[in-house]
Amino acid sequence: MIYGEKNVEKPIRWAMVGGGKGSQIGYIHRSAALRDHNFQLVAGAFDINPERGRDFGVNLHVDPERCYPDYKTMFAEEAKREDGIQAVSIATPNGTHYEITKAALTAGMHVVCEKPLCFTTEEAEELEALAKEKNRIVGITYGYAGHQMIEQARQMIANxxxxxxxxxxxxxxxxxxxxxxxxxxxxxxxxxxxxxAGPSYVLGDVGTHPLFLSEVMLPNFKIKKLMCSCQSFVKSRAPLEDNAFTIMEYENGAMGTVWSSCVNAGSMHGHSIRVVGGKASIEWDDERPNQLRYEVQGQPAQILDRGMDYNYPEALTADRIGAGHAEGLFEGWSNLYTRFALAMDAADRGETLENLWYPDIHAGVEGVRWVENCVRSADNGAVWVDYK
Incomplete structure (x- = not known):
């Protein structure tokens, strides 16, 4: 169980690019990073408008001198300080992720980046190589993966x-x-x-979330080929899609499907993953994230709740408040930021932590590769395409 005690010897000196006032996602980054004393927010380039960004940073108790007009100035000035930033989170529009991530890695910083990491697999693999060369951690904010029952699903499948x-x-x-x-x-x-936004809308914006959940639950599954059909039901969005259906064949013969959409009228999130085996199935829904539905053939369906002792021990390590209390997305993000911090701290000490999974640079690469292949399939008339 997590009690809020320190996981790293000293909080990682941390900054944000973007995530200012009006940002849809900035606050959850800060809440997650700061919750367990793993990070300390010391600088930022929070807004494309420098004055507005400075005012916002001051309201976050950031030193006015460390509220910068842009990320380039921030990286250059922070490099001159003995107490300069060690890590940066990127919460800006998609088209800027590649250049900011590359600049941060080149400057020797760890990175937490919103997805997509970039627009092309070539760019993504370049960033992956750079992160390896610099021995820097890159985390991707697939925040739903931080929920406890995702780990329970992973362990059930592995067992x-x-x-x-x-x-x-x-x-x-x-x-x-x-x-x-x-x-x-x-x-x-x-x-x-x-x-x-890049070459896609809903495929990259929402479709990659359940895709990463499947990668967590089924780490050995590799996509062999896929077929994707895209639609722009709101015509002004063309050429970008607002609905897509993807069918995937895995190398081991299993099959997968992903419905990515923002036009499912009446649905709040409609975000779920169901894994079907020869003996039983499990299903997780992000609107009921504290529960996992477990269905054994020929038996009544079971609802497994987070925090209960019948779960695998690995699924209890991220528990924060015990069974019965509802935990939500902020807790899930906090769990991921804790893992990011552990990985960054280990890298700074020249170590690698075994059995620590998190949405890393490779997950970012695979998200870009999946979108690229889906778009390639759809643009060619929803044909099957080889994944690699």
Whole structure:
């Protein structure tokens, strides 16, 4: 169980690029990073508007002199300080992730980056090589993976509780953009602009979340080929899709599907993953994240709750408050930021922690590769394409 005690000897000196006032995601980054005393927010380039960013940083108790107008200035000035930043989180629009991540790694910093890591597999592999060369950690914020029952699912599958895995059914299909809401919302508008969002909308924005959950639960599964069909039901979003269906064949013969959508009218999140084995199935839904549905063929369905002793020990290590109390996305993100901190601290000491998984640079690469292959399939008439 987590009690908030220190995991690293000294908090990692940390900064943010983006995540300022009006950001959809900035606050959860700060809440997650600061919760367990693993990071200390000491600097930031919080906003494209320098004055607004400085005011925001001051309201976060950041030294005004360390509230910078842009990330380039921040990296240069912080490098001159003995107490300069060691890590940076990137919470900016998609089109900037590659250049900021590359600059941070080149400057010798650890990185936590919003997904997608970048737009092309070539760029992603370049960043992966740079991170390896510099011995720096890159974490990707697939925040749902921090929920305790994802670890329970991983352990159940590894232990053979489900038998041989046959089918992985995934979806993230919400309804909040079933109309052209971007016309009056700047924080949504950039997501449907190919110059800023990249080659896809919902595939990269929501589809990669359940995809990463499947990678956590099934770490040895490799995609052999896939087929993807994309639609732009709100026509002004074309050429970017607001709905997509992807079918995948794994190298071991298992099959997977992903429904990625923002036009599932009436759905809050519609984010779930179901893993079907020869003996039993499990299903996790992010609107009920504290529970895992376990269905053994021929027996009544069971609901497993987080924090209970019947779960595997590995699923209890991230518990923060005991069974019965509802935990949510902020706790899930906090668990991931704790893992990021452990990995960064170990790297700084020249060590590698065994059995510590988190959404790392390779997960970022695979997310980009999956989107790229889905777009390639869809652009060629929803044909099967080899994954690599």
């Amino acid at each position: 053979g509780d489900l038998g041989e895995i046959r089918i992985v059914k995934m979806q993230f299909a919400h309804g909040f953009h079933s109309a052209a809401v971007e016309e009056g919302n700047a924080s949504t508008k950039w997501r449907v602009d190919p110059k800023v």
